[in-house]
Amino acid sequence: MNQRIGNYEEFLEFQRLVFCATEDFVASIDPTTFSDVIVAHPYGSTIAQTFSARVGGDRGISRSDALECWIYHTRFDTWVRSNTPERSSVSWG
Secondary structure (H helix, E strand, O other), X not given: OOOOOOOHHHHHHHHHHHHHHHHHHHHOOOHHHOOOXXXXXXXXXXXXXXXXXXXXXXXXEEHHHHHHHHHXXXXXXXXXXXXXXXXXXXXXX
């Protein structure tokens, strides 16, 4: 499948809104719960193959691990794609 972003300015606005919503969500989390394990070890076969399982290791995946693996890295990758001139017309697909 070869998709292209039809209206790049609208895409950037969408990304800005997603970033703001994500920042609001993370700010709403009680920092004392960052070490809480939200996915216990041993992991199921699907989760065991993920980067977050490598990060969590034998102790389990903590809320902090989840935020870093599932939100931060996704946001960073999207930011790089949105802010790198040679990737501004990247094919998404």
